[in-house]
Amino acid sequence: MVDVQGTVADGFEPVRDAFAENFARRGERGAAVAVYQGGRKVVDLWGGTRDADGAPGGEPWAAGTAQVVRSAGKGVAAAVPLLLHQRGLVDLDAPVGTYWPEFKAAGKERVLVRHLLSHRAGLPVLDTPLTPAQAVDGVSGPEALAAQAPAWEPGAAHGYHAQTYSWLLGELVLRVTGRTVGRWVAEEMAGPFGADLWIGLPEAEQARVGRIADVEPPADPATGGLRLRPKKAVSDAYRDPDSLTRRAFAAITPMADENDPAYRAAELPASAGIATADGLARFYASLLGDLDGTRRLFAPATLTLARTEESAGPDRVLVVGTRFGLGYMLHGPASPLLAPGSFGHPGRGGSLGFADPEAGISFGYVTNGMQKNVTADPRAQALVRAVGAALKG
Helix, strand or coil: CCCCEEEECCCCHHHHHHHHHHHHHCCCCEEEEEEEECCEEEEEEEEEECCCCCCCCCCECCCCCEEEEECHHHHHHHHHHHHHHHCCCCCCCCEHHHCCHHHHCCCCCCCEHHHHHCCCCCCCCCCCCECHHHHCCCCHHHHHHHHCCCCCCCCCCCCCCCCHHHHHHHHHHHHHHCCCHHHHHHHHHHHHHCCCEECCCCHHHHHHECCCEECCCCECHHHCCCECCCCHHHHHHHHCCCCHHHHHHCCECCCCCCCCHHHHHCCCCCCCEEECHHHHHHHHHHHHCCCCCCCCCCCHHHHHHHHCCCEEEECCCCCCEEEECCCCEECECCECCCCCCCEEEECCCCCEEEEECCCCEEEEEEECEECCCCCCCHHHHHHHHHHHHHHHC
16 A cells, blocks of 8 residues: 555545555556646645655655656647747747748748647658767757658648657747747746746756656456557557657657656757656646736637647547647547646656646646556546546535
């Protein structure tokens, strides 16, 4: 039995029950979940060990433990170009080459800023994968993408830019602001709103971050004892070395050590975002407004942009049908959130952050046991369902 720490407000007890059940039935090793309602924290729970690969009885998860959240960092980084648009510094319908002239090469003159955010740019793979050292140097990724041709006509289809999103978004922000995306997040978003999240972990925060590990999901009695695995279509596509699916996730080869301090310090929002559960939830609460009496980040028009559907249907990388707004996954079968108006982003293996404006809910979940899923982790989904049950109750 895991000793669940933290608090829940009256009425949100179903979330604590689901969180405890994740350890008992769904293979959780160490995790935290936080929920805000109307800018007020109503759930703050944590439990297990901070290191997924540690021995039983290892150092316990603490209130401020952070973890690598992989693609959940995409949702954090997506706020940057939207806020730049809100401030009149970026035109979403302008060609990317307007801000990044070298990007115009090889038939990419018609790639728009909104195409980068909605995974319609046709650049989910690299013709030549980067080494881990090249991936974090801040130069090799943008140079490679500027030189290569798109895999499809930009804007004509969508496919998840699993790794290349880091360099596309990061270079755009750098060209417009003169600041890296990680520095912009720290100075304009995380710092002012007290959110413990980072795109590029400072050395002073390294000790707060636990170790992640890939873990096998347990047998689930609800499925007759079968292990929960990714959808067959996705797993079959991933096994094909020539597929867009496999090549998109293998843009960095060999795979980087995600527990390496150098990788954690790299500004890779597509794969190396780091956060506490409270940090993710506070970030999404800051988008909605009314957080601790501070100003909101998104104006109403920007909030509409974030969750207005830009891409929907068969995803050329993830194979299954996906839905995206500008930078955010939207509620749907591939990534169920709280309600049709919810927007956010999961991280491969488990983590999830999202907001639902109609319910005034912002949600953050982080874990160190990375299971075999891309968008709909069963532990995160159990917590989302419990939030919905609490609201109905």
